[in-house]
Amino acid sequence: MKNTPSVEEQKEILRRMVLTRRLEEMLGDLAKQAKTRGPLHRCDGQEAVGVAACAVLNDDDYVCTSHRGHHVYIGKGMDPRRIVAEIMGRETGYCRGRGGHMLLGDIATGMLGGNAIVGAGIPAATGMALSFQVLKQDRVAMAVFGDGAAQTGICHESMNMAGLWKLPVIFLLENNQYGLTVRQEVQSPVKDLHIRAEGYGMPGVMVDGNDAVAVYRAAAEAAERARRGYGPTLIEAKTYRMEGFSTSDVGGYQPEEEIAQWRERDPIRIAAAALDELIGADEVARIEAAANIEMGAAFEQALADPLPVFETHAPSSAYSEISR
Amino acid sequence: MTMMRYAEALNSALREEMQRDPTVFMFGEDIGRYGGVFKVSKGLMEEFGENRVRDTPISEQALTAMAVTAAMSGTRPVLEIMYADFMPLTLDALVNQASVFGYLWEGQVEIPFVLRTQGGGGVGTGAQHAKSLDSFVAHVPGIKVVAPVTPADAKGLLKAAIRDPQPVVFLEHKLLYNMRGEVPDGDDVLVTIGKAKVVKEGTDVSIFATSKMVLEAEQAARELAKDGISAEVIDLRTLRPLDIGAIMASIAKTHHAVVVNEGWTFCGFAAELSASIMDHCFDDLDAPVERVAMPDMAIPYSEPLETAMLPNAAKIAAAARKALA
Numbered sequence: 001m002k003n004t005p006s007v008e009e010q011k012e013i014l015r016r017m018v019l020t021r022r023l024e025e026m027l028g029d030l031a032k033q034a035k036t037r038g039p040l041h042r043c044d045g046q047e048a049v050g051v052a053a054c055a056v057l058n059d060d061d062y063v064c065t066s067h068r069g070h071h072v073y074i075g076k077g078m079d080p081r082r083i084v085a086e087i088m089g090r091e092t093g094y095c096r097g098r099g100g101h102m103l104l105g106d107i108a109t110g111m112l113g114g115n116a117i118v119g120a121g122i123p124a125a126t127g128m129a130l131s132f133q134v135l136k137q138d139r140v141a142m143a144v145f146g147d148g149a150a151q152t153g154i155c156h157e158s159m160n161m162a163g164l165w166k167l168p169v170i171f172l173l174e175n176n177q178y179g180l181t182v183r184q185e186v187q188s189p190v191k192d193l194h195i196r197a198e199g200y201g202m203p204g205v206m207v208d209g210n211d212a213v214a215v216y217r218a219a220a221e222a223a224e225r226a227r228r229g230y231g232p233t234l235i236e237a238k239t240y241r242m243e244g245f246s247t248s249d250v251g252g253y254q255p256e257e258e259i260a261q262w263r264e265r266d267p268i269r270i271a272a273a274a275l276d277e278l279i280g281a282d283e284v285a286r287i288e289a290a291a292n293i294e295m296g297a298a299f300e301q302a303l304a305d306p307l308p309v310f311e312t313h314a315p316s317s318a319y320s321e322i323s324r
Numbered sequence: 325m326t327m328m329r330y331a332e333a334l335n336s337a338l339r340e341e342m343q344r345d346p347t348v349f350m351f352g353e354d355i356g357r358y359g360g361v362f363k364v365s366k367g368l369m370e371e372f373g374e375n376r377v378r379d380t381p382i383s384e385q386a387l388t389a390m391a392v393t394a395a396m397s398g399t400r401p402v403l404e405i406m407y408a409d410f411m412p413l414t415l416d417a418l419v420n421q422a423s424v425f426g427y428l429w430e431g432q433v434e435i436p437f438v439l440r441t442q443g444g445g446g447v448g449t450g451a452q453h454a455k456s457l458d459s460f461v462a463h464v465p466g467i468k469v470v471a472p473v474t475p476a477d478a479k480g481l482l483k484a485a486i487r488d489p490q491p492v493v494f495l496e497h498k499l500l501y502n503m504r505g506e507v508p509d510g511d512d513v514l515v516t517i518g519k520a521k522v523v524k525e526g527t528d529v530s531i532f533a534t535s536k537m538v539l540e541a542e543q544a545a546r547e548l549a550k551d552g553i554s555a556e557v558i559d560l561r562t563l564r565p566l567d568i569g570a571i572m573a574s575i576a577k578t579h580h581a582v583v584v585n586e587g588w589t590f591c592g593f594a595a596e597l598s599a600s601i602m603d604h605c606f607d608d609l610d611a612p613v614e615r616v617a618m619p620d621m622a623i624p625y626s627e628p629l630e631t632a633m634l635p636n637a638a639k640i641a642a643a644a645r646k647a648l649a
Contacts, residue, residue: 062397098428105429112396113429117420120389124421127390131397134349134375141397154416157386164381318426319465320490320565 003220005055005213007278011287013055013212014271017047018291019080020071021268024243026299027087027101031247037089040101041068045210045242048267049174050144051075052215053235056223057142062110062128064121065144067102068241069114072144076111078104080298090305097308118179119152121145122171126158129169129226140226142170142219148179150193159234163200166231170222173234174209176241181253194236202232209237210267213274239267325508331501333475334364334440337482337513338402342372345400348486351378351387352404352440361406362442362501384410388417388439392491395437396425400486408443408495409455422491423466434489438482442496444536444586445634449498451622454630456586458534458593461493462563468517469563471495471534475505477561480515488517495563497536518562520570526556529580529644532571532597534560537584543637548644555644563593571597572604579610580647584640589617614643 005013024042031040043050050071054063057076065072073083078094086093087101094104105113112128115121125143132139149155150173162169173193177184185191197204203225207214215237222233240262244251268288275284328336342348350365356379359366369377380387384405391401405414418439426435445454462469468490472478478496485492507513523538524545531541538559545555556574560567575581583597594617601613616635624630 064393095428098430103424103428105425105432107429107432112393112433113425115421117416120416120421123386123389123417124393126386127393128397130351130390131394131399131401134394134399135347136375137398154385154389157381157383158390160381161383161386161390165378318430318490 003217003224005216009055010213010271010275010278013052013216014268014275014284015287015291016051016074017071017212017268017271018288019295020047020051020074022292022295023070023074023080023084026295028243028247036087036247038100039246039248040087041246042243043068043071043241045262045267046174046176046239047071048212048215048271049172049209049237049239052212053142053144053172053219055216056220057110057140059108059110061140061142062112062125063142063144064112064124064128065114066118066121066146066149067114067116068146069144070101073104073111073114077109078106078111080295081301084298084302085305088302089307090302091308092302092305096313098313119145119149119154122149122152122155123158125169126162126167129162129167130165132168133165138227140168140170140223142172144172144174146179147173147175147177147184147193148187151179151187159196159200159202159232162232163202166229168226169232170219170226171232171234172219173236175236175238178241178245178254180245192236194234197234200232200234202234204234204236206236206238209239210265210270212267212271325506327504328475328507329501330475330478330503330505331362331364333479333507334482334496335366335368337479337486338365338368339371341483341486342368342376347398348400348402349376349378350402350404351380353380353382353406355379355404360404362498364440365404384413385416388414389421391437391439392417392421392435395435395491396433401437402486403437403439405439405441407453408441408457409452411441411457411460414439415460418461418464418467418491423464426466426490435491436489438485438492438494440494440496442498444497444499445623445630446499448625448627448630450625454623456618458495458563458585458587459591459596462593462596466490468492468565469495470517470561471563472561473500473535473538473559475503476507476513477515479507480513481517481561484514484517492517495535499536515561518565518567520561520567521559522556522570522574523559524555524557526554526578528554528578529582529647530556530558530574530578531582531584531640531644532558532560533584534563535586537586537635540635540637541584541640544640544644547637547641553644553648566600568600568604571601575601575605575608579608580644581605581609582614582616582640582643582647584616584635586635587618588620589615590620592617611647614647616640616643
């Protein structure tokens with residue numbers, strides 16, 4: 001079984017992680033200038049989880065994420081320009097401006113999708129896996145969710161059924177230590193959440209969520225199990241949310257020394273260091289510079305794109321009052 | 325035509341649609357080996373196997389959410405929620421998932437699933453197993469809601485619901501399962517979602533109802549006829565999309581309206597009917613719309629208490645007389 005990323009895959013993972021980080025930084029700047037709408041939930045520090053886990057999936061495998069899913073959007077191969085366009089409410093965005101940054105969906109890349117009801121991505125991926133199993137398809141679904149979502153009742157219901165029916169689903173628990181402002185130990189009686197897997201008859205593994213290669217390996221093994229009909233896996237990726245809950249967050253509840261410790265373990269620096277040894281620092285620097293330029297161009301293009309007009313969005317067949 | 329019970333008509337619709345389309349599958353509590361607590365899925369696990377007919381844990385929230393995304397992924401799930409009283413557990417999936425993503429991801433996904441459930445009172449099932457929560461689901465944009473009363477409409481609408489590209493909530497009534505009726509064979513049975521039916525023509529007052537309340541309305545019409553009052557009974561069959569054209573046509577003729585629903589009165593489905601009639605038929609009305617629905621309280625267990633609460637033929641007839649007074 002192949003569970004180690006090739007050099008080319010590692011280069012692409014780094015590129016997408018840098019794209020994600022640059023997306024978050026540029027959004028943060030625009031938010032400070034009051035040029036964004038609504039709260040933005042940045043995933044700085046968590047890039048390795050979404051990007052490296054998505055790297056093991058095929059286009060027709062589906063992934064469901066949360067309100068904090070930019071690394072999953074980029075990781076699953078969505079186009080930065082159309083992501084930015086959606087976040088900036090443009091007609092050229094993935095949902096033509098209907099979704100916003102939390103609710104993107106793209107069937108072509110299998111990113112279905114963001115979800116801003118905490119915990120809702122867990123049954124979403126489980127239901128997709130159920131469909132794959134009913135149709136006897138060789139496809140996998142993955143839910144990327146946080147330690148906050150892990151405390152919902154629907155998480156228990158979903159994992160129980162996934163274990164019971166050996167559904168081809170990967171539960172990727174991104175433990176970033178906080179549910180909004182509340183620390184994980186105040187939300188759960190146990191520190192490590194992957195131990196719950198035993199109660200659902202599935203393997204539970206813990207990985208360093210800031211190490212892209214470790215995340216890739218765990219996800220590859222889980223995907224392989226799912227494809228072979230052995231059922232779900234719960235992966236707990238320990239990571240950290242470096243920029244708070246959202247752009248509307250006034251902060252003060254994440255200790256400075258804690259943030260500083262995690263900044264020392266920036267997942268982009270860890271991924272770059274691993275690649276330095278394989279391809280040299282110059283090539284790594286070139287990949288990072290190119291990704292930064294690409295995201296800059298994505299913003300430039302997206303911000304020049306038109307805003308939608310209501311007339312073409314109101315009479316929607318999704319709300320058809322006429323039977324078809 | 326074949327004479328069958330309402331439950332048998334539903335069973336036959338499920339069987340035929342599963343034979344016709346291999347992407348249709350069913351899941352729900354006790355629906356497999358046991359055949360469902362109301363026997364609607366009797367024999368289907370034997371015929372289609374455990375992959376397509378699944379007994380599930382008691383997990384209404386996740387089951388409904390899974391039906392939404394399974395439907396986005398190539399299957400047509402039919403989910404049974406045993407009692408309509410459990411519908412509040414399903415609401416995030418309907419309100420925040422199905423209603424949202426059909427629009428946000430329009431052109432990328434369709435969400436063709438059916439949620440079957442049954443409600444209604446009259447047999448002492450108590451406050452948590454007798455309610456009609458029609459308005460909870462009919463309130464949600466993008467969700468179709470049907471509530472047939474006859475075996476023929478039950479079969480025809482269930483087949484249409486399974487084939488529909490949008491989510492459909494299919495409301496049954498526990499007192500209808502043993503009712504018998506003639507059911508057309510083959511695809512002749514198909515009923516278009518969103519079309520009401522004139523059950524009895526009349527000229528003096530229009531009575532609008534769904535599900536078991538149609539039977540009460542018909543009984544009321546017979547009682548009113550004894551006093552020389554000609555009531556028209558309209559079985560709406562679909563709550564959403566509402567057949568406003570049929571409502572307008574009837575009121576244009578009778579100029580008086582009674583709206584009936586077994587759910588609570590305040591913000592109930594009868595309230596929506598009343599408002600829609602005000603919107604579309606105000607100039608045709610000779611009197612205010614009369615509303616017959618459940619009092620706003622928990623349904624008590626003891627027979628005289630429950631019976632006193634339920635909308636029935638006598639209350640509907642009294643409302644018609646009031647409209648005509």
